[in-house]
Amino acid sequence: MTEIDCAIVGAGIHGLCAAFWLSRRGKRVVVLDRHGPGHALGGSHGATRITRSSYHEADLVRLATEAHQDAWPTLERELGTALRAATPGLFFGPPDGPFGDYLRATLAAGVAVEAIPPTTARRLFPLLRIEDDDAVLLDHTAAMILAGKTMERLRSWLHAHGATFGWNMPARNLVADVDSVRIETSSGTVRARSAVVSAGAWSHELEPSMPVTTVLRQEVGYFDLDAPTARTRVGAFPVWARIARANDFVYGLPDHADAGTKAARHVTVGEGTDPDDEPPAIDRLALLDLAREHFAVPVRGLRAAEHCLYAMTPGQSFRVARSPLSSRIVQVTACSGHSFKFGPVIGRAAADLAMDLAVG
Numbered sequence: 001m002t003e004i005d006c007a008i009v010g011a012g013i014h015g016l017c018a019a020f021w022l023s024r025r026g027k028r029v030v031v032l033d034r035h036g037p038g039h040a041l042g043g044s045h046g047a048t049r050i051t052r053s054s055y056h057e058a059d060l061v062r063l064a065t066e067a068h069q070d071a072w073p074t075l076e077r078e079l080g081t082a083l084r085a086a087t088p089g090l091f092f093g094p095p096d097g098p099f100g101d102y103l104r105a106t107l108a109a110g111v112a113v114e115a116i117p118p119t120t121a122r123r124l125f126p127l128l129r130i131e132d133d134d135a136v137l138l139d140h141t142a143a144m145i146l147a148g149k150t151m152e153r154l155r156s157w158l159h160a161h162g163a164t165f166g167w168n169m170p171a172r173n174l175v176a177d178v179d180s181v182r183i184e185t186s187s188g189t190v191r192a193r194s195a196v197v198s199a200g201a202w203s204h205e206l207e208p209s210m211p212v213t214t215v216l217r218q219e220v221g222y223f224d225l226d227a228p229t230a231r232t233r234v235g236a237f238p239v240w241a242r243i244a245r246a247n248d249f250v251y252g253l254p255d256h257a258d259a260g261t262k263a264a265r266h267v268t269v270g271e272g273t274d275p276d277d278e279p280p281a282i283d284r285l286a287l288l289d290l291a292r293e294h295f296a297v298p299v300r301g302l303r304a305a306e307h308c309l310y311a312m313t314p315g316q317s318f319r320v321a322r323s324p325l326s327s328r329i330v331q332v333t334a335c336s337g338h339s340f341k342f343g344p345v346i347g348r349a350a351a352d353l354a355m356d357l358a359v360g
């Protein structure tokens, strides 16, 4: 009988969180990844992420509340450190466009989010360009997730709790039988009582029964604004997004660790790409134009820029389910450019499904 209770394919936020919940329950887990620790080739790298309750669907507001009030606090307690930096959330746009759904779903949910007039929003956050006819939500549940720290601390917590890692060890195939799953990798076969596949943009390639995702490359900029540094930092500067029209969604975050004030377009439609393709050169001029369009103060320059991948799921929905081919394999399909905040909840759902199978 195999010693490993669960093998997790993919060490992004979803895989690491699944490993966390299983380890926390005393299960023996191995985490495999085709790349090395902290690589920048998937969807979970980068120093920061937005978390918010402001959403266009009641289910997502509820999921955010579960993440904020239960899953993230548990993770922070267990890892013994803060993984979120409190800062206001500001979400805005024309009320007769897609932002109308945000207003309806979020304000109806009774979470700590309030509608404020654009004049008040401009007074509170003078570095942002807010139009007179924008509706504005001030989200008191929002925060900046210290994503880089979260990934690093999860890996070290897992090491300290007996989990093993197989870095640069791509899984090639999963074969399940009555009492275990064999994961064939580039460096031999791993056998475990159950497996979780959370391979992000590569999931369908590995498990064809998983939904096809459209992989969209994102470009993120870190800008120098003509403003006092203190005004660009956590607490004074919000996590924000302007949701103007369908597929015209621009977001940003405070300057973290002097990296520059972060902003990017949330690209959710377009020609998919192969996640293994060499990324094209970043369009720095387009990033500067985006910044000049959305900041109300002069943009002195683009300090840095990075690529990142979205795995767009059908309908941008999340799915955590057993494989139709074997109940010993749990499949995680979640990203669409907004699921880091839900990582601890999605990871727990995957761990719950895998748990049943991890017993003797």
Ligand SMILES: Cc1cc2nc3c(=O)[nH]c(=O)nc-3n(C[C@H](O)[C@H](O)[C@H](O)COP(=O)(O)OP(=O)(O)OC[C@H]3O[C@@H](n4cnc5c(N)ncnc54)[C@H](O)[C@@H]3O)c2cc1C
Pocket: 009, 010, 011, 012, 013, 014, 015, 032, 033, 034, 035, 041, 042, 043, 044, 045, 048, 049, 050, 051, 169, 170, 171, 172, 198, 199, 200, 201, 202, 203, 206, 218, 220, 264, 307, 308, 309, 310, 334, 335, 336, 337, 338, 339, 340, 341, 342
């Ligand atoms: C630019 C950008 C900004 C974002 N901003 C936000 C935000 O503000 N708030 C928010 O909530 N979310 C945000 N997101 C979304 C969020 O970061 C992602 O949804 C999430 O990180 C995806 O995690 P994952 O674990 O599913 O995938 P990944 O992090 O891509 O992990 C999948 C892992 O599987 C590994 N793998 C693949 N194939 C194999 C194989 N065959 N064998 C072994 N390993 C394999 C890969 O190497 C990778 O490490 C953003 C994403 C991007 C790209």
